[in-house]
Amino acid sequence: MANSFRCYLFVSPYSLYTEFILGCLQVQLGVICSIGIWTLSEAKLQAAQAHQTWKSPSELTEQVTKVNPESGTYREVKTTDWADKVAPMSLQASKSDRTRASGFAKNEPNFGDLKFSIPFLMAAPENFNPDLRLPPVLPKPPQNSSPPTTSTEPEMPDAVLESIDTNYRYDTDNFGQTNFFLEPTIKFRLNNGNKIFFKTGFNFFEQRGVESVTNFPLQIGWQGKIGQVTLQTAGGVDVFNRLPTAINLNAKVEAPISPPQVSSSGQLLSAVILSGNLEQGPYKSNARTLENQITAWRFGPDLYWQIDRDTSLFSSLRLGSYNDGNSEVQSFSRLERKFGQFSLAANLFTWSYDRDLERTSGYFSPPDFLVYNGEVAWEGDIANFLRCRLAANLGRQRLKGEFDNANTYQTRCTVKLSPNIEADLGYSFSNVRNQETGGSAYGGNSLTGQLRVKF
Numbered sequence: 001m002a003n004s005f006r007c008y009l010f011v012s013p014y015s016l017y018t019e020f021i022l023g024c025l026q027v028q029l030g031v032i033c034s035i036g037i038w039t040l041s042e043a044k045l046q047a048a049q050a051h052q053t054w055k056s057p058s059e060l061t062e063q064v065t066k067v068n069p070e071s072g073t074y075r076e077v078k079t080t081d082w083a084d085k086v087a088p089m090s091l092q093a094s095k096s097d098r099t100r101a102s103g104f105a106k107n108e109p110n111f112g113d114l115k116f117s118i119p120f121l122m123a124a125p126e127n128f129n130p131d132l133r134l135p136p137v138l139p140k141p142p143q144n145s146s147p148p149t150t151s152t153e154p155e156m157p158d159a160v161l162e163s164i165d166t167n168y169r170y171d172t173d174n175f176g177q178t179n180f181f182l183e184p185t186i187k188f189r190l191n192n193g194n195k196i197f198f199k200t201g202f203n204f205f206e207q208r209g210v211e212s213v214t215n216f217p218l219q220i221g222w223q224g225k226i227g228q229v230t231l232q233t234a235g236g237v238d239v240f241n242r243l244p245t246a247i248n249l250n251a252k253v254e255a256p257i258s259p260p261q262v263s264s265s266g267q268l269l270s271a272v273i274l275s276g277n278l279e280q281g282p283y284k285s286n287a288r289t290l291e292n293q294i295t296a297w298r299f300g301p302d303l304y305w306q307i308d309r310d311t312s313l314f315s316s317l318r319l320g321s322y323n324d325g326n327s328e329v330q331s332f333s334r335l336e337r338k339f340g341q342f343s344l345a346a347n348l349f350t351w352s353y354d355r356d357l358e359r360t361s362g363y364f365s366p367p368d369f370l371v372y373n374g375e376v377a378w379e380g381d382i383a384n385f386l387r388c389r390l391a392a393n394l395g396r397q398r399l400k401g402e403f404d405n406a407n408t409y410q411t412r413c414t415v416k417l418s419p420n421i422e423a424d425l426g427y428s429f430s431n432v433r434n435q436e437t438g439g440s441a442y443g444g445n446s447l448t449g450q451l452r453v454k455f
Contacts, residue, residue, distance in 0.1 A: 159188040161455045162195065168449040173442065175435065176208035177286055183217060194224035199236070205287040213287045214241040219248065230254040238282050246295060248281030263309075271306040283322070286435075288362030297321045300330075310338040324361050327354045345375040347393065364435045370398040371406050371432055388413040397432055406432050412448075424450040 166184040171177075183201030190196065203215035221234025235249040254275035261269040279298045283289050300318040307313060313335050320328035329352050336345040349372070353365035373395020381387050389412045397406035412426035426448045433442045 156191055159190055159196070162187045162189045163455065164453045166451045167201075168447075168451075170447040171444065173434075173444040175437065175440075175442070177435070178204075178206040179284070179286065180204040192224075194222065197221045197223070197234075199234075203284065205284070205290060207287040210287040210291060211242070213243065213290045215239070215282075215284070215290070217248070228256055240290070243290060243293065246282045246293070250277070250279045250281075252277050260306075267309060268306050269309055271304070273304045275302045276300075277302065277318075283363060285363040292324075292361050294361050294363060295323045312336050322361075324357060325355075326357050326361070326365060328352065328365070341378055341380040343375075343377045343379070345377070346372075347375060347395070348372045358436055364433070366399055368398070368400060369433075372396060373406055373408070382413075385416045386413060387416075399433060404431075408432060420454045422452045424448070424452075 164184060164186050167181065169179075169181040171179040181201070181203050183199055183203070185197050185199045187195055187197040197220070199217065199219040199221070201217055203217065205213045205215070216239040217236065218239065219234050219236030221232065223230070223232040225231070230253070232252040232254075233250070235247070238246045238248055240246075252275060254273065257272040257274050258270070260271035263269055277298075277300060279296075281295060283294045283296045285294075298318050298320045300316065303313075303315045305313040313333070315333040316331065318328075318330040320330065322328075329350075331348075331350045333348045334345055336343055349370070351366060351369040353367055356365050356367055357363070358365055373393040375391055375393045377389060377391035379387070379389040389410075391408075391410040393406075393408040393410075395406045397404050408428060408430040410426065410428040412424060415423045415425070417423060426446075428446045428448075430444050430446075431442055432444075434444065435442070
């Protein structure tokens with residue numbers, strides 16, 4: 001028994017130590033299991049709550065914030081309501097921009113057909129252009145949930161083809177001079193509302209005693225707005241068949257002096273618009289001038305004033321500096337009054353050069369030239385697809401102190417070939433001089449046209 005007791009005493013300490021270790025392990029294992037069970041239960045509870053509160057992306061986008069343009073307050077509306085409002089805003093803003101650009105971007109002093117549409121204004125600056133409006137920001141879904149479905153709508157391209165306008169002009173006179181111009185312009189609209197355009201074409205100049213000249217103009221331009229100010233700039237080269245290549249550039253800045261007042265029907269009631277112009281390039285007067293490689297800088301302001309619904313005033317001033325050392329001052333003013341389809345206008349044109357260099361440089365450079373006349377015109381629809389204008393100008397012209405009659409007869413028709421295609425065709429005859437003729441009478445014919453395709 002003593003041996004057995006010794007063996008028991010020998011083994012017992014190790015058995016107690018082993019049981020103590022096993023007990024600690026059991027306690028630790030129990031604690032670990034309890035923590036694991038509690039963690040899993042919390043995770044399930046959070047997942048259940050997330051499942052109850054989480055909505056699909058389509059449900060989340062149903063609530064967005066909308067600004068009240070009258071009070072400036074916010075309210076929650078559905079996505080369908082928001083989308084229905086944005087689409088008409090985009091169309092209206094685009095129409096206003098297109099109408100304003102087509103009316104004021106031209107250099108021609110014919111503003112009789114100017115129309116305005118009321119622009120859409122919101123309470124916040126970012127809402128002025130609906131195309132820049134951002135969609136509502138969606139919260140991030142839980143990691144274990146399925147990712148949101150991506151939109152199937154295609155992204156807007158960086159540039160969209162807007163229009164192609166092709167200008168045509170064919171000038172002849174009774175002294176053997178011919179000028180022909182054919183210049184298409186391709187215009188693209190960018191995502192931010194700005195525009196870029198490319199102009200090229202084919203020009204031909206013919207004159208007695210001079211070898212004919214062929215010209216291929218190449219130009220790229222940009223047009224955009226900064227607030228209410230419209231900016232336009234362009235630059236390129238003129239390539240000739242037998243003359244050196246020349247650089248051309250132009251820039252224009254246009255701003256309203258007073259806010260335009262528009263009637264409920266979209267007709268312009270009053271406005272004052274001022275613009276500044278800068279041009280440089282070959283002086284495309286005739287073949288002799290091009291052969292002498294005459295280039296000119298021209299700059300000056302334009303003013304358009306819509307006095308009332310039917311009365312308008314346009315005035316332009318140009319200062320010129322030529323590479324042969326000559327300089328010019330040119331001004332034009334037109335006051336027009338409409339009476340339904342009829343209109344009356346008074347025109348005044350002055351032109352003076354520092355030196356008369358027509359014999360050496362080839363271009364008409366009178367030291368003192370004055371033209372004034374009165375115009376009677378009619379414009380109306382002959383058919384649903386045909387609109388025409390007839391005009392007659394009767395007046396006087398003065399060159400080097402001698403007076404003579406100054407008459408011009410014009411006709412122009414616009415044919416609407418389709419909703420997106422229009423064509424203009426015009427003809428005019430004038431005895432207003434553009435060169436020295438001595439005692440002989442001058443007569444010039446012009447055939448003009450334009451083909452407009454919108455996309």
